[in-house]
Structure formats: structure tokens, C-alpha cells
Amino acid sequence: MDPAMRFPEPSDRDLIDRILRGDRPALDRLLERHHAVAYRVACRLLRHEADALDAVQDGFVNALSHLGRFRNQSSFRTWLLRIVSNAALDIGRSKQRRDSRFTGPSEDFRGVQDGRSLPLDHALERADLRGLLDDALAELPPVQRQTFVLHVDGDLSYREVAEALGISIGTVMSRLFYARQRLRQSLAHRVQP
Amino acid sequence: MTPDARPPTWKLLVLAYVDGELDAAKRREVEAWIAAHPEASELARELRSTGKGVFPPAPQPQPDDLTRSGEIILARLQPILPQRNRRWLRPAFLSGTVASVAALLYFACPPDHVCEIATRPTESAPQTPVDPLAEYDDLPIASAGEVRVSAIRGDAVPIFVACDDLLPDLLELATAEEMQIRRTGRSALSMPGPDDAPMIFQIQTRAK
Numbered sequence: 001m002d003p004a005m006r007f008p009e010p011s012d013r014d015l016i017d018r019i020l021r022g023d024r025p026a027l028d029r030l031l032e033r034h035h036a037v038a039y040r041v042a043c044r045l046l047r048h049e050a051d052a053l054d055a056v057q058d059g060f061v062n063a064l065s066h067l068g069r070f071r072n073q074s075s076f077r078t079w080l081l082r083i084v085s086n087a088a089l090d091i092g093r094s095k096q097r098r099d100s101r102f103t104g105p106s107e108d109f110r111g112v113q114d115g116r117s118l119p120l121d122h123a124l125e126r127a128d129l130r131g132l133l134d135d136a137l138a139e140l141p142p143v144q145r146q147t148f149v150l151h152v153d154g155d156l157s158y159r160e161v162a163e164a165l166g167i168s169i170g171t172v173m174s175r176l177f178y179a180r181q182r183l184r185q186s187l188a189h190r191v192q193p
Numbered sequence: 194m195t196p197d198a199r200p201p202t203w204k205l206l207v208l209a210y211v212d213g214e215l216d217a218a219k220r221r222e223v224e225a226w227i228a229a230h231p232e233a234s235e236l237a238r239e240l241r242s243t244g245k246g247v248f249p250p251a252p253q254p255q256p257d258d259l260t261r262s263g264e265i266i267l268a269r270l271q272p273i274l275p276q277r278n279r280r281w282l283r284p285a286f287l288s289g290t291v292a293s294v295a296a297l298l299y300f301a302c303p304p305d306h307v308c309e310i311a312t313r314p315t316e317s318a319p320q321t322p323v324d325p326l327a328e329y330d331d332l333p334i335a336s337a338g339e340v341r342v343s344a345i346r347g348d349a350v351p352i353f354v355a356c357d358d359l360l361p362d363l364l365e366l367a368t369a370e371e372m373q374i375r376r377t378g379r380s381a382l383s384m385p386g387p388d389d390a391p392m393i394f395q396i397q398t399r400a401k
Binding site for chain 1: 204205208209212214239240242243244245248249250251252253254258259261262263265266267269270273
């Protein structure tokens with residue numbers, strides 16, 4: 001018999017129940033399933049890998065600590081990405097306040113010298129394009145940026161983004177529409193000689 | 194969607210089409226409509242240039258990050274985990290126990306029981322794409338928590354006072370003297386609950 005048939009993949013809910021009973025392998029499995037997408041979302045919002053890891057860890061801890069608010073709602077992934085993206089925006093806001101207090105508001109996250117900032121010299125063209133997108137994204141209002149990143153990097157559908165943010169699908173669509181219009185204009189402006 | 198008519202939400206329909214959010218029937222309908230309208234084709238091209246898969250993906254975590262995150266998360270979860278179960282977290286005890294239980298399950302689990310477990314649907318089952326607009330007669334533009342609707346007494350025309358990311362090119366604020374409602378949605382004048390969304394109103398210039 002196929003081993004996959006003997007040991008079917010447990011659902012997120014099964015894993016969460018096991019984690020709350022202290023099962024470390026269940027936590028590892030849940031992390032394997034959702035850590036990468038949560039990290040991508042946080043990294044796009046924060047543009048800093050160490051901060052993104054903090055946001056992901058905050059997100060997992062908060063999601064698992066407040067499961068009463070999650071049950072009978074959306075999927076765990078949607079719930080997690082909501083919390084991670086909110087944590088990332090909070091970290092970004094507090095970092096911006098800190099930076100503006102000590103170093104002035106113009107510091108670019110990509111220039112942080114701790115060895116964990118985004119690579120500038122690796123795959124230059126892709127990094128350039130990623131940098132352009134990140135710069136353009138940074139100019140969007142936070143709600144549009146969060147909606148865009150959840151849809152594009154979190155790979156959530158309109159309905160899932162609406163569930164994650166507690167807004168209507170119409171609002172998701174209008175935010176995506178204007179975010180992309182502004183991104184297109186901003187990118188066109190940046191690549192012009 | 195008739196071939197010649199331009200629905201008030203056409204830009205959002207093009208967006209949903211480009212993002213693959215429509216079901217097959219709606220997709221074909223919108224596709225035909227876009228093909229017949231150059232401005233819609235142009236908008237579709239623009240929206241594709243900023244859609245999924247166009248930009249380089251955000252960085253992936255390093256392999257060590259997963260392990261480190263697991264350790265940190267588990268340590269932070271300790272206060273909420275049941276006291277009696279914390280000893281399960283000791284790695285040596287855990288790995289030995291998991292291996293033993295797995296071996297027992299593998300050899301002892303009756304086939305019928307295994308099949309019953311195997312057929313249970315999981316959360317990751319693929320979902321059929323649905324039309325996100327199908328359930329709406331008119332497109333809700335915001336939830337009640339996001340906008341405030343007020344009505345003018347007398348020749349009552351509801352006025353939207355809304356956040357800045359609504360649809361200014363579809364809905365322009367106007368005074369009751371200038372405009373009147375031609376057709377209203379199902380929650381035009383009141384929003385009984387927090388999940389009831391105000392509708393887009395089709396308005397027209399009031400006759401002088």
C-alpha cells in the first residue's frame with residue numbers, strides 16, 4: 001500500500017491540536033507548510049530579512065495563541081497571513097519612527113549593514129527589478145500595499161484577502177485596482193531615462 | 194453583460210478577468226466583451242503588467258531560518274502550552290516516542306481504518322474557481338465599517354463619505370440638488386448590520 005495512503009497528510013487543524021498538546025514535530029510540519037509564504041509577505045512589506053523573520057515568528061505565536069478568534073473562520077493560512085502582514089506593518093512603522101528619530105527619514109532599508117539586508121549584487125537585473133518594485137510599493141498607502149502583497153506574494157484570492165483583512169471583496173478589488181494603477185505609473189516613471 | 198453596454202464596474206470586471214478570479218462562463222463573457230472594447234483591452238494589458246508572476250518573487254528564507262523560527266516560536270508558546278505536556282518537548286524523548294508511535298501505527302493500523310482516514314478531505318484540497326461577483330446584483334464597494342452613509346431629509350439622496358481608496362471615477366459625490374438616484378441596490382438607504390455593504394448607486398443628473 002502507498003505510504004501516503006497509510007499516513008495521509010494531516011490538516012492544519014490536526015497539526016494545531018497536536019501543537020497545543022506540545023507536539024514539536026507538528027509545529028515543524030506547520031512551519032514547513034506556511035513559513036515560506038509568510039516570510040515572502042513579510043519580506044516584501046519590510047524589505048529586511050531579519051525583521052521579516054521577527055514578523056513571521058510574531059505571527060505564528062500570535063496566531064497559535066489566539067486560536068479562539070480563528071476557529072470556524074477562514075483557513076489557517078489566511079488567518080496567519082493577516083497576522084503576519086499586520087505584524088510586518090507594525091514593525092515597519094516602529095522602525096520608521098526609530099529611524100526618523102536617530103538617522104533621519106531617508107534611510108533605505110536595503111542599505112542596512114547587518115548582513116541580513118536584501119542582496120544588491122546578486123542577480124543584478126532581478127534585484128534591480130525587485131528593488132524598483134519595492135520602491136514603488138513603498139509609496140503606496142499601507143492598506144493598498146498590504147492588499148497587493150497578500151494577493152501577489154501571499155497568493156491569496158480576492159475572497160481570501162477579504163477574509164484576511166475583514167473587508168468586502170469590492171474593497172479588495174478597488175484597492176488592487178488603484179494599487180496596480182499607481183505601481184504602473186510609478187514604475188514607468190522610474191525606468192524612464 | 195450585453196456586448197454594447199458598459200457596466201459601471203467594467204474596470205473591476207477586467208481586473209477580475211486578468212487575475213483569473215472569474216468562473217469559466219463569466220470569463221468567456223468578459224473575454225468577449227473585452228475583445229469588443231479597445232479601452233478594456235488596453236486596461237487588461239496594463240493590469241497584466243503589474244499582476245502575479247510579473248515581478249521577481251520576494252526572497253526565500255534560508256534553511257536555518259525554519260529551524261531557528263521553530264525553536265523561538267516554541268519557546269514563546271511555552272506559557273500557553275499545558276503544563277503536563279511540556280516534557281514532550283524534550284527532543285530525545287520526543288524523537289524516540291514519535292518513532293515508536295509511527296512504527297506501531299504502520300504495522301497495527303487495520304486497512305479499513307487507514308482507508309477511512311485517507312479519504313477524509315484536507316484543507317489543501319483544490320477549489321473550483323468561483324466568480325467573486327456572482328452573488329451581487331450591484332457591486333459592494335466597502336463594508337459598513339469602512340464608510341459612512343448619510344441621507345438628506347426631504348428630497349433624500351444618500352451621500353457617501355468614504356475612505357480614499359474607493360472608486361472616484363465611478364462614483365462622484367454630488368449634492369441632492371444636482372443628482373438623483375435612478376436605481377438603488379438592496380441596502381440603499383440603511384445598513385442593518387456590520388456586514389451589509391452599501392451598493393453603488395446609478396445616478397443621473399436631476400432635471401432642472
